[in-house]
Amino acid sequence: MTIPALREIRRLFKQARITLWTKPDLRDLFTEVDFIDDVLLAPRASWRQTVAAIRSRSFDVAILFQNAFRPALEIYAARVPIRCGYRTDGRGFLLTHAIRLDPELKHQHQVFSYLNLVSAFGQALTGQTWVDLNSPNQILPLSDERRKEGLAFLAEQGVDLNKRLVVVNPGATNSRAKQWLPERFAAVADQLLARGDTNVVFIGANEEVPLAQQIAAPMRRQPILLTGQTTLRELVSILSCAQLLISNDTGPAHIGAAVGVPTLTIFGPTEHFATRPFSERATVIRQPVWCSPCMLRDCPIDHRCMT
Structure with missing residues (x-):
């Protein structure tokens, strides 16, 4: 969701060298973009090591899309001269440009919050x-x-490239409440495979392999399970080849939308308006119930938003 804001930073500061500070597992998302020059990996290490890594680059400016206190403290301790971010979480005194977060932005997509910060x-x-x-x-x-690369990888896994490709992402590693019911995914995948002209490929993280196997077990026709078998680079390449992505509210839904794939995202306990995949080809599926969005990781009642 930061891509539009990063593009605007590049447009505003054409001569600048722009470094993206991000998690190591997200690096491969940005290998071919033209709006950043470099990636600084946020180390899974101590606070001191993080500060040292930032300080070693001698940055002139830092723009924080995160609203948390710690990133502001880190760039302050790293002595970055110009530090910009929203004045949230009690961190305004650490920033040279502490921007007020307009309450109206809470009613818009997160993309516009990032763009407003850059503006x-x-x-x-x-x-x-x-x-x-x-x-x-x-x-x-x-x-x-x-x-x-994506087509070659799919062919190696037994995907018929003469058929349409539907990718299914049934997991949500950070929240069980965001997962649509396994039997519903199985029913949809079975109907797609029954057409005879469609491949169905399951994707997901290593810890979601048991879930994918649980979904596939009762199906009349078997999908191709790539859950836990792809790097992020391979995942992006695969999604770029798909005609449709069906996903819970999790990372692959945003990646699919970003590479232009028609995307169906199933929302339940989370706020769909502000954090849905941002694309004209992305559709939100949700059941409006009184308790949603609750933002809980586990449903304390009957999971009615996803049933």
């Missing part, structure tokens, strides 16, 4: 606002070579 920073720094808030570009560019 406010640009205005404070230069006295002018040039950020395009009307037509955010969320597309993650991929080369033809990457798509060919």
